[in-house]
Amino acid sequence: MQPFQTDTIKELALQCATTAGQLSLERMKQPYLVEYKTSASDLVTAVDKEVERQIVQTILDRYPDHGILGEEGTFEGDLSTCDTVWVIDPIDGTTNFVHQQINFSVSIAVYHKGQPLIGVVYDPSRDELFHAAKGEGAYLNERRLQLDRQVKLEEALLCTSVFWNKRAEQMGIDLIVKKLAGKVRGMRLLGSAALEMSYVAAGRLDGYVSLSLNPWDFGAGKILVEEAGGVVTKMNGLPLPMDQKSSVMACNPTFYEELRNYLMIEEGLSTETES
Numbered sequence: 001m002q003p004f005q006t007d008t009i010k011e012l013a014l015q016c017a018t019t020a021g022q023l024s025l026e027r028m029k030q031p032y033l034v035e036y037k038t039s040a041s042d043l044v045t046a047v048d049k050e051v052e053r054q055i056v057q058t059i060l061d062r063y064p065d066h067g068i069l070g071e072e073g074t075f076e077g078d079l080s081t082c083d084t085v086w087v088i089d090p091i092d093g094t095t096n097f098v099h100q101q102i103n104f105s106v107s108i109a110v111y112h113k114g115q116p117l118i119g120v121v122y123d124p125s126r127d128e129l130f131h132a133a134k135g136e137g138a139y140l141n142e143r144r145l146q147l148d149r150q151v152k153l154e155e156a157l158l159c160t161s162v163f164w165n166k167r168a169e170q171m172g173i174d175l176i177v178k179k180l181a182g183k184v185r186g187m188r189l190l191g192s193a194a195l196e197m198s199y200v201a202a203g204r205l206d207g208y209v210s211l212s213l214n215p216w217d218f219g220a221g222k223i224l225v226e227e228a229g230g231v232v233t234k235m236n237g238l239p240l241p242m243d244q245k246s247s248v249m250a251c252n253p254t255f256y257e258e259l260r261n262y263l264m265i266e267e268g269l270s271t272e273t274e275s
């Protein structure tokens, strides 16, 4: 078993993300198959599957003992036997992709023995590469990202998708967030959680809140935000898991406690049963 080589593995993650993003952008110009997963608002395309297969093959050619948790389920091995697990979303923002919108991204996180060590998010439409390694900082292309600006909640630009979540409605969180919208500078919804979390790391958004995301949506974004100096937890304040659905709060540290208190989510109530 090789020791974890952060630089070499990060280099491969960067290569996978940029190649995959450029392939998506190419494929977007031609016809491709679009299927419903569970409904008309839950889509998968032939491009999602092709891109994931390509990433998985590239990783396994180099590291046959690594495991991969990808949204499209291309990896067939047993994750429980793997020390190093890549958590990937080949296209985060498939609905935007299908509607020929620009806000979609490739998201790749690498965990070693359960610890998140590398995060890469690539936005091919703008050629922006967000990347971070544990203890080594977060970057947008070559530029170091550092959340050193003090931001009051009333000055914050927040991002969320809870208004459209049935469980949020059952729990009344949609109304809490609606009330919150009146207290902050503005709310945005871009449709790619990985990109939205990258924007929090870059200070373009001050916070991101979701009641329910999959591990491939938030894995890379979590490392990016933390390495930029931000805070990322479940809505109940607990750490995010590696391989399960979770609620997510990612924000500038100045107002993390205030925002969490505002949302008033009880432990165990956050996401464990999802709509």
Ligand code: IPD
Pocket: 071, 089, 091, 092, 093, 094, 095, 161, 190, 191, 192, 193, 194, 212, 213, 214, 217
């Ligand atoms: C979706 C996006 C979206 C978030 C959804 C995700 P997908 O991922 O990240 O922003 O609100 O919960 O499922 O399906 O486009 O990979």
Ligand code: CA
Pocket: 089, 091, 092, 093, 216, 217
């Ligand atoms: Ca996703």
Ligand code: CA
Pocket: 048, 071, 089, 090, 091, 092, 093, 094
């Ligand atoms: Ca996806």
